[in-house]
Every structure is written in C-alpha cells, then in structure tokens.
Amino acid sequence: MILSPAQYLLRIDDLCPTVSAERWQQFQSLIEEFRLHPILAVVPDNRDPELQVSPPDPAFWDGMRALEAAGAAIGLHGYQHLCATRGRSLVDLHRISEFAGIPAATQHAWIGEGIGILRGHGLNPNVWIAPRHGFDRNTLAALREEGILLLSDGFARVPFLQGGLTWIPQQLWAPVEKERGLWTICVHPNTARDAEIVVLRRFLAVHAAQFTSLDRVIFRFDPATLTLAERIHAVCALRRLKISHAAGPIRKLACFRSNNSA
Numbered sequence: 001m002i003l004s005p006a007q008y009l010l011r012i013d014d015l016c017p018t019v020s021a022e023r024w025q026q027f028q029s030l031i032e033e034f035r036l037h038p039i040l041a042v043v044p045d046n047r048d049p050e051l052q053v054s055p056p057d058p059a060f061w062d063g064m065r066a067l068e069a070a071g072a073a074i075g076l077h078g079y080q081h082l083c084a085t086r087g088r089s090l091v092d093l094h095r096i097s098e099f100a101g102i103p104a105a106t107q108h109a110w111i112g113e114g115i116g117i118l119r120g121h122g123l124n125p126n127v128w129i130a131p132r133h134g135f136d137r138n139t140l141a142a143l144r145e146e147g148i149l150l151l152s153d154g155f156a157r158v159p160f161l162q163g164g165l166t167w168i169p170q171q172l173w174a175p176v177e178k179e180r181g182l183w184t185i186c187v188h189p190n191t192a193r194d195a196e197i198v199v200l201r202r203f204l205a206v207h208a209a210q211f212t213s214l215d216r217v218i219f220r221f222d223p224a225t226l227t228l229a230e231r232i233h234a235v236c237a238l239r240r241l242k243i244s245h246a247a248g249p250i251r252k253l254a255c256f257r258s259n260n261s262a
C-alpha cells in the first residue's frame with residue numbers, strides 16, 4: 001500500500017564523535033524544534049579522515065543515547081567507513097565501498113564488531129545503513145545472522161521484503177514535496193551548507209506533521225515483496241538518478257555527488 005498523503009523519514013548520516021559540531025548542533029535544534037524521530041546513521045569505529053571534522057566530542061555517545069530514548073532509531077553505518085573495495089552493490093550507485101565484494105567471513109566479523117561497539121555505548125542498532133550504498137548478499141546474510149532485519153536503502157515508494165530483510169527506501173538527499181509514498185531524506189552534517197539547512201527548515205515548517213519514525217513505519221508495514229509496478233518504478237528512479245549524476249551538477253544531489261558519501 002502506498003501511503004497517501006506522503007510521509008517522510010529524516011536520516012542523518014556519518015555520525016561519530018568527530019562529526020562537524022556546528023552542523024550537528026543545527027540538526028539537533030531542528031530535531032528538537034519539530035519533535036522529529038530521525039534515523040541516526042552511526043559509524044561504530046570511524047577511521048575515515050573525511051568524517052574527522054571537529055575534535056572528538058566527549059558527550060557524543062550520551063547524546064546518541066538521549067536521542068534514542070526520545071524515539072530516534074540507531075542505524076549501523078558500516079564499520080569503520082573506510083571505502084576502499086571495489087564491488088557491485090545490490091543498490092548500484094557506487095563501485096567503491098566498504099562492504100560490497102568483501103569476503104563473507106570478514107563482513108560478518110565487521111558487522112558483529114560494529115554492533116558490539118554500539119551496544120557497548122548503550123545503543124540498540126536495529127537498521128543497516130551501508131556507506132556509499134555498498135552491500136551485497138553476503139552483507140544481508142551477516143545482518144540476518146546478527147539479528148538486524150531492517151535496512152535503509154532502495155528507490156521504491158513503500159517498504160518491502162528482499163533477501164530476508166525489510167528495506168525502508170531512501171530516495172532523497174533534500175526535501176521534495178511528494179503526494180504519496182514513504183520518502184527518506186538523507187542529510188550529511190559534515191557537508192551540509194547553510195542553504196540546505198534553510199531549505200530543510202522551511203520544509204519542516206510546512207510538513208513536520210508528515211514526518212514519521214522507523215518504529216511507526218514498521219508497525220504499519222505488512223511484510224511483502226514489491227509488486228512488479230513498484231519494482232519498475234524503483235529501477236526507473238535509480239536510472240534517472242544515475243543519468244542526472246552523469247549529466248552534471250544537481251544541487252539536491254550535492255552529497256551524493258561531492259563526496260560520494262552516504
């Protein structure tokens with residue numbers, strides 16, 4: 001069932017103790033002001049220099065725990081966010097990633113360690129968010145074995161079952177008004193510009209009531225595979241995105257384009 005009117009999820013990527021303190025504070029202000037329940041994509045053991053923007057925040061993990069207690073979902077955003085492997089992902093956006101193409105046993109070990117690190121900080125990760133959308137069937141098998149049965153990715157307009165996990169689609173990198181469907185808007189505090197935050201704030205001022213939470217989405221969702229029509233929609237949406245990306249600058253894809261992060 002395609003939701004009508006549209007509902008939105010906000011996903012905030014690349015969270016770790018060295019996230020841009022200034023930008024993260026701005027997003028936290030929006031979360032508080034509009035009472036949002038975002039998906040927080042947390043890197044368990046960040047080693048990616050691009051995500052080392054501010055000095056390590058000693059209050060970072062306290063902040064994550066508080067947000068989870070207030071209704072945010074905790075996403076397992078890879079392991080160390082070191083994207084150095086070539087491999088074909090189930091979401092074919094990038095050829096270099098942290099997980100796609102890595103041997104199954106290594107992926108399983110990384111996922112197990114990542115979950116352990118986040119749990120060690122008192123968090124309860126329940127959704128997978130692959131750096132650079134990079135993951136394969138071995139990733140799904142490891143996630144299933146470790147008990148993570150949700151992932152945030154894909155271009156359909158409804159959650160769906162594939163590979164034994166429930167996929168919560170993530171189709172947007174900036175707010176876009178939609179008539180129907182579930183839309184996840186992914187933002188990156190490290191690279192967000194002033195104008196992007198202004199646009200998000202304006203959108204929230206109008207549409208905050210349409211923002212939902214991962215818990216509510218799962219509660220309402222009856223597990224099902226995608227219909228043929230929705231599969232075609234998703235394939236076309238991905239193709240349009242790749243053509244737009246290849247054609248040149250599109251502001252709303254800035255994060256997708258500029259740093260290849262996710």
Ligand SMILES: [Zn+2]
Binds near residue numbers: 013077081131261262
């Ligand atoms: Zn990332």
